[in-house]
Amino acid sequence: MQSIVSSYHLCLPPPPPVxxxxxxCQSLPPIRLPSxxxxxxxxxxPCAVSRESEMAAAAKEDGQDPRIPKIAxxxxxxxxxxxxGIMFQDITTLLLDTEAFKDTIDIFVERYKGKGISVVAGxxxxxxxxxxxxxxxxxxxxxxxxxxxxxxxxxxSEEYSLxxxxxxxxxxxxxxxPGERAIIIDDLIATGGTLAAAIRLLExxxxxxxxxxxxxxxxELNGRxxxxxxxxxxxxxxxxx
Amino acid sequence: MFAAxxxxxxxxxxxxxxxxxxxxxxxxxxGIMFQDITTLLLDHKAFKHTIDIFVDRYKDMQISVVAGxxxxxxxxxxxxxxxxxxxxxxxxxxxxxPGKIHIALKFLGFFVVDDENxxxxxxxxxxSESYELxxxxxxxxxxxxxxxPLERVIIIDDLVATGGTLSAAISLMExxxxxxxxxxxxxxxxEVKGQHxxxxxxxxxxxxxxxxxxxx
Numbered sequence: 001m002q003s004i005v006s007s008y009h010l011c012l013p014p015p016p017p018v019x020x021x022x023x024x025c026q027s028l029p030p031i032r033l034p035s036x037x038x039x040x041x042x043x044x045x046p047c048a049v050s051r052e053s054e055m056a057a058a059a060k061e062d063g064q065d066p067r068i069p070k071i072a073x074x075x076x077x078x079x080x081x082x083x084x085g086i087m088f089q090d091i092t093t094l095l096l097d098t099e100a101f102k103d104t105i106d107i108f109v110e111r112y113k114g115k116g117i118s119v120v121a122g123x124x125x126x127x128x129x130x131x132x133x134x135x136x137x138x139x140x141x142x143x144x145x146x147x148x149x150x151x152x153x154x155x156x157s158e159e160y161s162l163x164x165x166x167x168x169x170x171x172x173x174x175x176x177x178p179g180e181r182a183i184i185i186d187d188l189i190a191t192g193g194t195l196a197a198a199i200r201l202l203e204x205x206x207x208x209x210x211x212x213x214x215x216x217x218x219x220e221l222n223g224r225x226x227x228x229x230x231x232x233x234x235x236x237x238x239x240x241x
Numbered sequence: 242m243f244a245a246x247x248x249x250x251x252x253x254x255x256x257x258x259x260x261x262x263x264x265x266x267x268x269x270x271x272g273i274m275f276q277d278i279t280t281l282l283l284d285h286k287a288f289k290h291t292i293d294i295f296v297d298r299y300k301d302m303q304i305s306v307v308a309g310x311x312x313x314x315x316x317x318x319x320x321x322x323x324x325x326x327x328x329x330x331x332x333x334x335x336x337x338x339p340g341k342i343h344i345a346l347k348f349l350g351f352f353v354v355d356d357e358n359x360x361x362x363x364x365x366x367x368x369s370e371s372y373e374l375x376x377x378x379x380x381x382x383x384x385x386x387x388x389x390p391l392e393r394v395i396i397i398d399d400l401v402a403t404g405g406t407l408s409a410a411i412s413l414m415e416x417x418x419x420x421x422x423x424x425x426x427x428x429x430x431x432e433v434k435g436q437h438x439x440x441x442x443x444x445x446x447x448x449x450x451x452x453x454x455x456x457x
Contacts, residue, residue, distance in 0.1 A: 024407040027395075082336075088339045090339050092338070093329070095328065095330070096328045096329075096387060097328075098322075098323075098326055098327065098328060101322075101323065101329065102323055105323060124312060125315060125337070126315075128313075128315040131315070132282065132316050132320055133319055134325055135285070136285070136288065136292060136320055139285055141282065142282040142316070144279060144312075144316065146312075149269070152268040152269070152275045152279040153265045153268070154279050207352070
């Protein structure tokens, strides 16, 4: 595998100019392969470029936080993942940018510190990346909300709708107590199904949802509407497709 | 090697960490005494101790990458990465990292886009490695662009049993020319006691498994 990877580095031409507008792995020059994709896919590339320039910031009350543009530009957009037509917002590149990741956590911590929040609930799996650092910094518990059968012992579960069928999220019995104040963290809100299920799960056991917090919102999918009275705080917005 | 034998003997934080971990018998299969770290995450002080011990150990070792194994490695890795100024790299179950298998090379997947000239352009690569689990087998994936050659890496997971998962993680890192400085876990099962190295790499563990009397 080592020799295969290194041979690509040897024979690759420099990147075409259009790629400089994209926040992607800059170390990888392109290679010319026969195109196996349909003509319609050619429209996705310029869309991706305009998508980055449309990445607006969710402004705070006192105007745009100067850390937001760097956070927004550190997020990579992957077309057609997990299926055709979806523009996937890849936060793994944010995690590789130590300053952007630190700023992301700092913004959430500044917002939630000193507000009597004792629970940070994070939705599997990318919520597990952002939630614990926030929980540690504000002195709260971290509660993972997981896919079925992952949590050992007694759990309560909540079903939610998918495009086709349903799924469930689960939480440990006894992880939270009635009257606790919670925030729910995920990397992104799309249709809002998962977050809405997380809200229902926590409210069933008497927890007050202070806010849902995500790095990215896809506003066209109207996820906000599913959250009921729970406010939503986000850092960046992006078009869904 | 266990923390108690390596500078932290008698450290009360280790006791607090151990006490916060819950044992759930017969999960996920009969006969497995599952070490549940979610109760550790509910205990803010004990969770903070866990992160502090790892941060104290790694902050002056010029570590530029903290890799965490899905999903429980995600609960510990990012806090350590943030505190020591390193990147966090998730090591994921198959199909989770965006990418398509475009070229049929062993364990290599690419995600591609077409530029305006109709050329297919690779904008990222995923590599994967199979491994044996304590109970079954699985595959671990990483973005190729996540680590660069010669970067110094630590790999984090909640627990080490047979070492299969961590060995696969080490292989992924080494395939990209990165140097694994150490593997670090909160809990180490008896199989690893006395083993100071995993695939030639040092292994650092905070506590042994909690006993059944702590099952609640």
